[in-house]
Amino acid sequence: MEKTRAVTARPSPEAARDIPEATVARLPVYLRALTTLSEQGTSTCSSEELAGAAGVNSAKLRKDLSYLGSYGTRGVGYDVEYLRYQIAREIGVTQDWPVVIVGIGNLGQALANYSGFRSRGFRVVALLDADEARHDEVVAGLEVRPFSDLEQIVSDHAVAIGVIATPAVAAQDVADRMVACGITSILNFAPSVLSVPEQVDVRKVDLSIELQILAYHEQRKTQGAAS
Amino acid sequence: MEKTRAVTARPSPEAARDIPEATVARLPVYLRALTTLSEQGTSTCSSEELAGAAGVNSAKLRKDLSYLGSYGTRGVGYDVEYLRYQIAREIGVTQDWPVVIVGIGNLGQALANYSGFRSRGFRVVALLDADEARHDEVVAGLEVRPFSDLEQIVSDHAVAIGVIATPAVAAQDVADRMVACGITSILNFAPSVLSVPEQVDVRKVDLSIELQILAYHEQRKTQGAAS
DNA sequence: TCGGTTTTGTTCTCGCGTTCACAAGCGCCT
């Protein structure tokens, strides 16, 4: 991951700072918190306030932000709008990201209708499903199209991000086809482990895993109380 | 390990091994992989095979399993059924977990219909929504009920786990009410930071955050290629 | 019965992420 190159000596003011993965995962949270603050009319905030709104330690917040640059003012805090823009730019949500969703079951439909995507720079350009019975059905203002249209759509809209919301058995096939079409980032909701080439990023969201983790801790609580 | 509390001296053979959080998060993945292997008719597997199916390093897998006990046989591997049961028991999915879902929008409906819950020991006992227009509507075989029924339902079914699928503004209120009713584990799909008492576990799933993380990496890829 | 082979369970080391603590910097008040 790039870390080898001698970035240290370079005088270039921006580019090529590599931000730790853990920090990247928190930036969207900060972004959301800043948006909320902004909507409340707050124009300036301290790291303490922002950390509170984001649910993290203030030292961690400051360190995270320091990877982006020095966007705060000592003794004062951060300008909400300015910082919000800087984070948005760093994440890349100032630009528009076309997205395809494959698998229009219950979850796929929910995703297609989810307003949180559009408001953050993601635009669902197509809904695909292998089931012929579903074709031409309209979901969230988009016609459901056959899976075989994938390649056409990806090249027409320059899609880089694909969402998989199919049953587990279909997921690997869908991923393979996506990769073949040139998609390089996949968000996988299917409960299966995908194998993809090195350069393709996959993130997995598994609803039942989250519940199982809760169940584990829940079990320990009640167990402890009982004994 | 074992840092503070003086567990070390205790002779008790089981209980109170504390399993690292990172391991807990992977156990459900192993469980799923084992179920798949079992369905394929495999009765025994090596750590290498299972690790492959789960998408992790085999050393990590073995270390994770070692926290549960010694359930493998050296020179042979693991008995699929036996290990599956042990993990299920450890996580707590051998018992039945009643769950309430609050907020029956698109996502809430998708969750209510998700078969992956029931098959893993989670039983949705009620669907609640604050919107009166939705009441009595039937989703996934369950009648949507007013949010004010929460307390009654929680005590009737001994519910310990709640799922929040409401808009962000309602989430904190819902969480407060859940906590007041005695719910001690919350799975939050609303894009907001919840504040709850110490002893309550909250896990957050944020669909748009995952996409934003992908967007960040995607931006870096294309950026790097362009320059 | 005994060596050889295989695979687990565990020890050790390394790197990342978190947190503390403080110096550097900025604005304000006198």
Place this chain on the structure above:
DNA sequence: AGGCGCTTGTGAACGCGAGAACAAAACCGA
């Protein structure tokens, strides 16, 4: 103009998790 208080940015210590490497154990075959 100068000191004071406040907040950021960062250096350093610490703890956890990942992975490599090895020792311990079980089975197999002669």
